[in-house]
Amino acid sequence: MRGSRARLPGRDKPRVPGHDGGVPRDRADVAPADPAAPLPVPRALLARRDPFRGPPLVALTRAAFVLVGVYPWILPWARARLPLGPLGWLADAMFVVVCHRRPDRTIAFAAVAMPVCSRCGGIFAGLAIGAIVAWPALSVRAARVAIGLAALAMLADVITQDLGLHPIWHATRIGTGALFGYAFTCALVSVVRREQGLAR
Numbered sequence: 001m002r003g004s005r006a007r008l009p010g011r012d013k014p015r016v017p018g019h020d021g022g023v024p025r026d027r028a029d030v031a032p033a034d035p036a037a038p039l040p041v042p043r044a045l046l047a048r049r050d051p052f053r054g055p056p057l058v059a060l061t062r063a064a065f066v067l068v069g070v071y072p073w074i075l076p077w078a079r080a081r082l083p084l085g086p087l088g089w090l091a092d093a094m095f096v097v098v099c100h101r102r103p104d105r106t107i108a109f110a111a112v113a114m115p116v117c118s119r120c121g122g123i124f125a126g127l128a129i130g131a132i133v134a135w136p137a138l139s140v141r142a143a144r145v146a147i148g149l150a151a152l153a154m155l156a157d158v159i160t161q162d163l164g165l166h167p168i169w170h171a172t173r174i175g176t177g178a179l180f181g182y183a184f185t186c187a188l189v190s191v192v193r194r195e196q197g198l199a200r
Contacts, residue, residue, distance in 0.1 A: 061192050062131040065185050069128025072115050080110035091115075105168055119154070122174035126181020133182075134189045143187030150180040 072095065079088040095101065095115035105117040114121055138146060154176040160166055161173075 055196075057196055058189065058192050062134060062189060065131035065188075066128045069124045069126070069131065069181070072121055072124050076109040076112040076114050080112045095120075105173070107170060117173070118170040119158075119173040119177040122177025122179075123181040124177075125174065126178035126183075127185050128181075129178065130182040130185025131189065134186065136186065137193065138187050138190045140191075143183075143190060146183040147180070147187060150176075150183040154180050 075091055078084060092115045099116040099120045101117060103113065106113045107118050107121065157172050157176045161168060
């Protein structure tokens, strides 16, 4: 009959899409799915299960910097109002290794001196503020520039002060220190976000 063609061998066999370019295969060749096999878990769900991946790590990093940043600022108030005794002295002595703690360059609250000088206090405050705001998200190059410029501003205040060009200004000491701490924290949070695949 016109238009009819002989059926080729294997024509009626099912094709398996995406396997060998659609080469016909018997159904017996396709391995059935194991109903007892566990289903694949989405990567996003795995990130939530692992406390060292995804948003939890970013949140923990920011929370840690906030606590570290406010610590030297609330310690004088705590020592002035709470009977901390030797514990308060120990909490204050921990900062001996990070700051010169000169009395003329240190701010006092409630008649109790801060455990660090005003410049270091500014750095700690910048760490806390940067962890809270966490903006902007910095690339590696932008982070280097931001930290470098903040360090130069802080160094300029140190040099002009030590050369006697201006007296000890706690405002500039705190301001330049806070700028450096803010830039450092923003850079660190940006790195953590990129490592966790959360960069926008």
